[in-house]
Amino acid sequence: xxxxxxxxxGAGPTGLFAAYYAGFRGLSVALVDVxxxxxxxxxxxxxxxxIFDIAGLPSxxxxxxxxxxxxxxxxxxxxxxxxxxxxxLSYLDGKPVLGLGNGEDLHCGAILIxxxxxxxxxxxxxxxxxxxxxxxxxxVPQPVELTGQDVLIVGGGDSAFDWALALQPLARSVTLxxxxxxxxxxxATVDRVRDLSVRxxxxxxxxxxxxxxxxxxxxxxxxxxxxxxxxxxTVVAALGFTADLGPLTQWGLGLDRxxxxxxxxxxxxxxxxxAAGDITEYPGKVRLIATGxxxxxxxxxxxxxxxxxxxxxxxxxxxxxx
Numbered sequence: 001x002x003x004x005x006x007x008x009x010g011a012g013p014t015g016l017f018a019a020y021y022a023g024f025r026g027l028s029v030a031l032v033d034v035x036x037x038x039x040x041x042x043x044x045x046x047x048x049x050x051i052f053d054i055a056g057l058p059s060x061x062x063x064x065x066x067x068x069x070x071x072x073x074x075x076x077x078x079x080x081x082x083x084x085x086x087x088x089l090s091y092l093d094g095k096p097v098l099g100l101g102n103g104e105d106l107h108c109g110a111i112l113i114x115x116x117x118x119x120x121x122x123x124x125x126x127x128x129x130x131x132x133x134x135x136x137x138x139x140v141p142q143p144v145e146l147t148g149q150d151v152l153i154v155g156g157g158d159s160a161f162d163w164a165l166a167l168q169p170l171a172r173s174v175t176l177x178x179x180x181x182x183x184x185x186x187x188a189t190v191d192r193v194r195d196l197s198v199r200x201x202x203x204x205x206x207x208x209x210x211x212x213x214x215x216x217x218x219x220x221x222x223x224x225x226x227x228x229x230x231x232x233x234t235v236v237a238a239l240g241f242t243a244d245l246g247p248l249t250q251w252g253l254g255l256d257r258x259x260x261x262x263x264x265x266x267x268x269x270x271x272x273x274x275a276a277g278d279i280t281e282y283p284g285k286v287r288l289i290a291t292g293x294x295x296x297x298x299x300x301x302x303x304x305x306x307x308x309x310x311x312x313x314x315x316x317x318x319x320x321x322x
Contacts (some may be wrong), residue, residue: 012040022077
């Protein structure tokens, strides 16, 4: 059984800042996330979207915010356990033991849950269920990797149109298919995409994918019309994600629907288990990234005292550190 001072469940913006702050306090950190890379909802759903409500940053792309947070956290060398689900909670000698989906146990001084809306599972593309091969993705961490490709985007929400904006300058062609005529995406974003050389096909569905080992084409069926085949190198299935708390609901946490109730120290009803960010609930809660940053600092400082009662709640200002 490995030991770590703080296990952080969720590597989104709040979790990444918590990793930095715990490191600043001299605590060892393991960051656990079921997604294969850090960034949480920002990376999965809107990495190319501009964010305007981060203090001190007039505007910043989602992916750049995540990169900055990773760089900030990495100054204290946290351990990343990505693509791994937090499964079980037990206690040994009064300290939490976190059981992971890979069979590993972490003996923790404290646990901090920063899981946002919970774990994300992409909604599947029906046409891909019988296709055996590569070339189907649910988000695009590095748009430059699709340079020169024929890209097919399926969906009508913000993510679909954000990918279209990001990929249009890079790809050979971008086609966006949506099963309805109306879009869920922000109207201004839709208008920007319409002004580009992006082909938008509405009232249509992707019915079949072609390729031997990799996608080479797709069939698009328009409601009441003909079916056409288009060349495709990559399909971006931007059909949204389902989110749930998964195994966390079995831990005995005090829940308010899909949120975890915390007190003013960000402590849950379970000993040494704290929470911060969008996953928390308390009177007056405001779900913003900026709020999550403050909650992360509060949680880490109180966790530090739980781990070592001789520690000071307030560690001093970072500007005082040598």
